[in-house]
Amino acid sequence: MNRRVFTSKNLLKIFNIYLNRQVNRIIIVLIVLIGIYIIKLVNIDTTNKILDFIERNIYYDFTIVEDRNKFKDTLVKIVNTSKGTIEELTQTMVKYNK
Secondary structure, three states: OOOOOOOHHHHHHHHHHHHHHHHHHHHHHHHHHHHHHHHHHHOOHHHHHHHHHHHHHHOOOOOHHHHHHHHHHHHHHHHHHHHHHHHHHHHHHHHHHO
16 A cells, blocks of 8 residues: 655645745736736737726626627527528538439
């Protein structure tokens, strides 16, 4: 049986691995935040659009009625286009079989 013995040396290794992962995550988050800050400082039209897009996704107001209507309209559009495609395919198959 291979049981892991939790000695102080093993616990120190586990703790160091955990700290290294956390430090790496913090560095990545800081790089992303610095990148967003630099984009904000540049103040170009495209960067303003990017920042507006990010802000809209962060502060998204969820309303059931509006989101349901958007979802329903999208589904209806998909069904209508797929229905038209299926009808076209069946017509071509009927013509092909005759």
